[in-house]
Amino acid sequence: MDESTLRRWLDLCRQARREGGAARADALARLEAELAEAEAHAQGDAPDGDADGPVIVMDLAGYITAWNEGAERLFGYEAAEAIGQHVLFLYADDDGEVAELFLEQGSSLMEVRRRKKSGEIFWASLALSVDTDDSGSPAALVARMSEITERLSEQDKFRLHARIIEDSDQGILITDADERIVSVNTAFTRITGYSAAEAIGQTPDILRSGRHSADFRAEVRAAMRGSGPWQGEIYGRRKNGEIFPQSVTISVVRDDLGRITHAFSIFSDISVYKEAEARVQRMANYDSLTGLPNRTLLTQLVGHALNVARRNQVHGALLVISIQRLEQVVDTLGTEVGDELVCDIGRRLKRLLREEDVLARIDNGRFAVALLDIQKREHAGTVARKLLGALAAPFSIGLHDLRVDAVAGISVYPEDALDAASLLRFADTAAGRARQEGDGGYLFFSAEMNRRAKEHLRMESELRRGLAQGQLLLHYQPKASLRSGRIVGAEALLRWRHPLHGMVPPGQFIPLAEETGLILDIGAWVLEEACRQIAHWQERGLKVPPIAINLSSRQFDHHLPMRVQAVLDQYGLGPERIRLEITETLLVRGPEQVIPIMNELAAMGVGLALDDFGTGYSSLAYLKKFPISTLKIDRTFVVGLPGEQNDCAIARAIVTMAQQLRQEIVAEGVETAEQMAFLRGLGCDQLQGYLFSPPVAADAFAQMVIEDKRLALG
Known part of the structure; x- marks a missing residue:
């Protein structure tokens, strides 16, 4: 057969598969017209060669004209079923590789995939030749076949499989029924660093990284015990201690009775792919200059946080900080100095934020700060002032002291928007307005929030002034014994005498002091003022309780x-003269941080009381570890006594627990004789409240002590 004829045969086969039906019949008719004489010669001719081996004869169009017994045995089709069909019905795949290989490689011997009548797909060795008529013209194609697997002995198969395992570039580990390693290949040693001698007899735990949970390890072990094939990623540990990621497939081998004899793991080191993935991820989500999250990652993080905020009904805020004069720095001192300045700005901002806050760089001169959980909307203004104040200080870069101007815009969730993109857009708008006003401050997107922020700032300024000008003072609320009725202590309570507004309730300015950090200065003042007052009383010869x-x-x-x-x-006082009261919120910081400090105070002889017990974080498991001498029942559990059943139950439980821990019990907010009687009946030690006395000035408290004023126990 010449090349032109064979190419036409190949084209026809492709067209027959592609078009089918009438179009195929037309295509065949065209070729049959050219090859009529050759086909007439070929039909009816029996194939030459070994009668036992599978032999198939086809016309030049690919239709089967002869089918011997060997072909019947191999494929399962009888001659009557096969003759007249196109040879494509035997192909495992819809392709025409036979003629193509014959044409392009010039070879009549090849390996192909075929399908038996049963549906089984197998590999066959195929020898293809051309049969000619008396004139030498191509008349038919003759295919002689043999199934490849039939030519492999069991020993050959064993050698082949062993060679494949040993030469595989994937690590292979085989364990016995006791999960002991019985075989590894060369790739295992190359990947893990363990030789076969070091690994055999060990368990796969020699590769354990310690990074996976107990549940994950149980899932993997279940696969090794026959629960089913498992595929996934595992972190392993090399012999040198290096942790590496691996893609792993685990399965088992069973004997004729279904019992597991071995398990095998096939794994690849995917460190390179993971590193590449991490680089791509970093390029997509992080600013290349500062290493901070970019706009894309910021939007994702804020979006996730908003979903959490909706469930927990908390507030959030987004700040856009716009830096000016960066272009002048670059124009004057060059890009390198400008880049270093941007990085320094990012580092300075980062140091001032909480770990849970997100700082991002969204373009050359703009940073964004996501405050994902704030107690009050006004807190965002406090943070903005702190950040802008930090940027006001000069930046030292090389020989240059550089200053920048900055403004901030703030949007608040959920008032301003419910999605990250809108919050960012609104904060940017607010920053633009702040930039136009030119005072280097910050603005909220909402006019109402701006008004509240200004009020917040005004009160903070006045509180600072009040501390400096002596407007703060202490009142003292006595504690009375429920056994003797005598005064056994007092609590120093902070008051602010405002020159214009009179006495400002603590609930208005204490949270503000906490937010702004002013509480540190105020707290230091309270400690010193209380000790000064105690020393003054002692100088007068007055013996006041702690x-x-x-x-x-x-x-x-x-x-x-x-x-x-x-x-x-400083004031010559013994530690027994004071008690320090802490709230349950302090315990949230973790016992491992708090207990050493408390132990040190207790060792000094200072008594510790847990205030507002039951309203916050109460870990009874840790409570016995705290060196607390006094528990105070919060007023919220006292107000319903003795009529409210739940309040009674809580009060009873607190008293019982404190007695078991040998702690003193003080009830706050006691206002009625009925409350007092109920608490006294429970075994409560002391009360504090308006039933006995409101908080009073220092002189008034001293007079109560002098007069030995007592609680009427009835």
């Missing part, structure tokens, strides 16, 4: 014992 001083959680650091001792020394 005075309780409230501490903010922000004051509770490892320097606190030293600060307390310094004030006691």
